[in-house]
Amino acid sequence: MTLDALRLEVPDILETDVGSLADLNEQLAQARLQPVDPALQQVLSLLFRLNRSAMTLLERQRALQSFSDQYRHYCKVYQGEHPPTAMFVRLCNELAIGFKRLLLQILQGRQPSRPHLAWCLYMAQHFLAQSLLRHYQLYQEPSPSLWRDSHLLYWIGEHQGCLDEPVAAAFTPQPASTLRGLYQQMLLLALSNPFHLAEGECALLFGALSPLAGLARLLPWDEDDEAEGPTIDLTEPQPCLSYAQTSKGSTDYLRRFELGALLVALHDPAPLQSPAERQVLERVQQHWLVRQQRRHIRADQRSECSLVVGLSAIHAQLLEQRPLRTSALMQDASPGGARLLCNADQAAQLSIGQLVLLLTGSDTPTLALVRWRHLNSEALHLGLRYLKGLPRPVWLRRAPSAQTHPGVLQSTPAPGNGWHHGLWLPDGQFVAGESIWLQLVNAHNQAILQLPAANLVTASVTRYPMQLA
Incomplete structure (x- = not known):
């Protein structure tokens, strides 16, 4: 199955002539003069009709901006411990429908701006996040x-490069400022x-997650990854797979x-965070990893190391050419990975998905991927995922006498x-199906x-499964 925008759930167009929109703002202003319930009913009726009517992109966009302003007005009624009414939840749903239909119109147009x-x-x-919150x-x-x-909107944003585009949206409770952050705010x-939170705590938690949610990351799936984080299936109608579930797609x-960077950031000083927000965050974080116990026992292991x-640079190190190293302090480790502290000025080169070689003083270096990172006033916090196997330097050519390209071959004993071999190459340097000449060191x-086809792709490197005689 291929995800595409046409799977967004929107109602059919029932009316081809919506009539004049010139008096829409006047009708919305008149609704405000009524008590809240009949006012919401009138606003909802207007929006319901517009969402099922044919409109130009500009007409729909202007109308939805007017309804968003009305939403802000009526939202004030349900702040604090006042639960929303079913009518207000329907308004959230209809606004989501309106913007989904607008999105389809934008995607069907000519090269929309990012x-x-x-x-x-x-x-x-x-x-959609507001509808989720109000249901809870x-x-x-x-x-x-x-x-x-929600999964489909994230998927579209991922493929259109829109996940980290900042959006200024003055809503209450406060949403995260990017699509990535907002989607992950919903997941968290x-x-x-x-359903175990007290009345009023759901909105409090949603707002408390706003500055933190963007620190988490959805990483590409790798069956060899033994991390403890939840598994998200973008085709399933649920936030994440349960511990017992397996994906069929x-x-x-x-x-x-x-969630590594987020869990570290929870302990950072946060002067704008209220005591109530801090308390509810401390209470709910135990549920985020889904599992009650870690797969690998983590042990404190404070020692100096280098990357x-x-x-x-890894290729050069494996050839004993002594490239530049980055000093680090190991905080704790497990058979699956480690947590390190590095100087903050190393943040530019140590991005998520970067391939590193961990040197701890033992005879065998450890190949690893940067899984998460968090930069605060203390230092750069790094989470490494170990890549099991022996790393070896290799050279690759597109023809027997063509230019050489460095690669790293990761080899693991099979039953x-x-x-089992994995060939690590810079991302985008080669493509699946391409014929290459591979040469091992001393051969x-x-x-x-x-x-x-690659079985793991990050922003920095790509891994190809190899069969070697």
Whole structure:
């Protein structure tokens, strides 16, 4: 199954002539003069009709901006411990429908600008988030379609490069300022056991998550990854897979929800955070990892170590050419990875998905990926995921006498007498199906291979599974 925008749940167009929109703002202003319930009913009726009418992109956008202003007005009634009414929840749903339909119109147009597309994706996600929040405030299970559409909006944003485009949106309770942050704010709220929160705490938690949610990351799926974070299936109508669930679809739509940077940031000084927000965050974080126990026991292991950063530098280190190293302090470690402290000025080169070689003084260096990072006043906090196997330097050519490219071959014993191999190359340097000449260190012969489809891609490196004689 392929995710695409046409799967967004929007109602059919029932009216081809919406009539004049010139008096829309006047009708909305008149509604405000009434008591809240009949006013909401009138606003909802107007929006319901517009969402099922044919309109130009500009007409729909202007109308939805007017309804968003009305939403801000009526939202004030339900702040604090006042639970929302069913009518207000329906208003959230209809606003989400309106922005989803606007998004479809934008995508069907000619090359929309990234800020415009990011704004529309964000607004659709925001009103889905509001619908989710209001359902939890009423202790009601949200519709499965809410999660289907939320995952799809994230997927579109990921492929359109809109996840981290900042959006200024003055709403209460405060949403995160990017599509990535807002989507992850929803996931964290859903993972916080919301039906066990006291009245008023759901909105409090949602606002407390706003400055923190963007620190988490959805990472590409790798079956060898033994991390403890939740698994998100972008095709499933639920926030994440339960511990006992296994995905039946393509791994292209699976993501691992990495919370390491967020969990570190929870302990940072936060002068704008209220005591009530701090208390509810401390109480709910135990639910975020889904599992009650870690797969690997983590042990305090404070010791000095160093990192060789990037594939080219690792290649040189494996050839004993002594490239530049980065000093670090190991905080704790487990068989699956480690947590390090580095100087803050190393943040530029130590990005998420960067390949590193960990040197601890032992004879065998450890290949690892930067899984998460968090920069605060103390230092740069890094979470490493160990890559099991022996790393070896290799050279690659597109022809026997062509330019050489460095690579790293990661080899792990397989059951029996065989080996599993993973070939690490810079991202985008080669493509699947390309024929390459591979040469191991101290070997004179070159093996002719065809690159298979990659089984792990990050922003820095790509891994290809290899079969070598």
